[in-house]
Amino acid sequence: MTATLEERPAARENAGGTPAIDRAEGWRRRGPLLPALIFTIIVTQIPFILTLYYSLQSWNLVRPGSQEFVWFSNYLDVFTDSQFRTVALNTVVMTLGSVLIAVVLGLLLALLLNRQFVGRGVVRTLLITPFLITPVAAALLWKTVLLDPTLGLINFVLTPFGGSGTEWISNYPLASVMAALIWQWTPFMMLLLLAGLQSMPTDQLEAARVDGASAFSTFRELTLPHLRRFIELGVVLGTIYLVNIFDQVYMMTQGGPGVASANLPFYIYQRAFLGFDIGQSAAMGVVVVILTLIAANFALRLIFRSFSGEQEAA
């Protein structure tokens, strides 16, 4: 039993390298993968190649026959567009700000939940609910029931502290959107970090306790280093998901006032579907991809590391 278990990962890793597999067997093994692969290429890669092609054209949908090849002039326009720069900065602030706050809050919640208390399962279920709520519904909830200046719950709660009547969404549009995002993403970070805490070897913690280490130094010297991989993963995954956020911006502020709370997905949407400028929005899409590639490269490496670490452990 143990022998077969130890052999398995090795056998898997070498499966491709062993010359014993002939071509036919290779295709038989690859075969089940092909439909999914072809489907994914068609749905995700071909549109992207088209985006590259469109980005080199001047093309507005409202003016039929306006399509012509203009090389990189769309890109030039993108980089000289001061609104684009504001929006790019908004995207960075919105994405990283929300992710980092969500990670910190998620860590605190995970530490709270990583102990025995009555109704722990119920509390966990309550906590993950914001993450599950349809983002459009959550955005509506924030815009009206929570942040409405006269009738919103937040201002009602703040009234005794003299904070009533604040027009959250008009005065702090970016922060309002981020509040909704943090509310939705803190539970995800909590779940991720809780999984990290629960994978900690208990004997180490026991040893630290026996040695009389304080809770804080145990946390700093044992827990935090162990959680590092999970925190990194949370930041990276959160960034990948949140850089694409559209629903909350669309529902809560429409990117306004001006472009004060617009992020890149919303700005490109405006250019493409309200301005019908296909060439421009395609060029912006390409720029977003290049920026994302930088982050994704880092992300892939991190996931690969977790993935190979998992194989070592298997």
Next chain:
Amino acid sequence: MAVTTSTPPDTQAPAAPPEPRRRKRSAANVWLGVVAWVVGIAFFFPVFWMVLTSFKTEADAYTTTPKIIFEPTLEQYEGVFSSGVGPYLVNSVIATVFSTLLVLLLGIPAAFAVSLRPVKKTQDVLFFFISTKMLPVVAVIVPIYVVVNQIGMLDNIWTLVVLYTGMNLPIAVWMMRSFFLEVPGELLEQASIDGAPLWRTLREIVLPIISPGIFATALICVIFAWNEFFFAVNLTAANAGTVPVFLVGFITSEGLYWAQLSAAATMAALPVVIAGWVAQNKLVQGLSFGAVK
């Protein structure tokens, strides 16, 4: 798996002594438990309030001092239905169910190929799948719109089915791969020695073992498909609109129909909240592409 078989001797040893210690810390534990409850309720409260408001009359919902005691009514739900949510619900169900089925149809064999019987190239394919999730949707929406428009598939629910399948397939392959890796290897070896064809090995040996994992994967696909808004709002109109698109109508009537808005939002969110509660133990595994169990 090898780790779990080797750990029992280690974990048994320290289990006995810490009993008195635990009692000493129990007072702190109780307080931290209370804190956890308070925070949990605070996070959940907006959702609770939304559900509560959905049972109010508009007059009860629209007060400067929030009302907790009121006479519950179902009139808001009736109102949502009479304002025509029906077709949107049907569209959401079609898009969710069929895209999830398609994901499983394409994803199960693919996950099988990359996990249990991999050849060298399949590992590259695995990373290709994950890299597509890092491609921002905004970068592909323009050509998708143009192409879908040209082939006359705008405002057609099957367009969303295809796109949602593409959106969820990479996550599903990675997630199911991590479940497939938990299948004992000797079972498969036995099957291949017996000369069983591939599909029978899959159906009779592998599927029963990983069916809980497949179920969790399906639930996560359901959540993403049901919640999706970006494709839906850009590619559909009156015919193929989904529930999130229906909710957009409430931004314009802001402040006037809070109770009805809450009823609509509750209806939109309820199916996925339940799916998520059921799948909560596998949620992280799915969203982290199987990197975290």
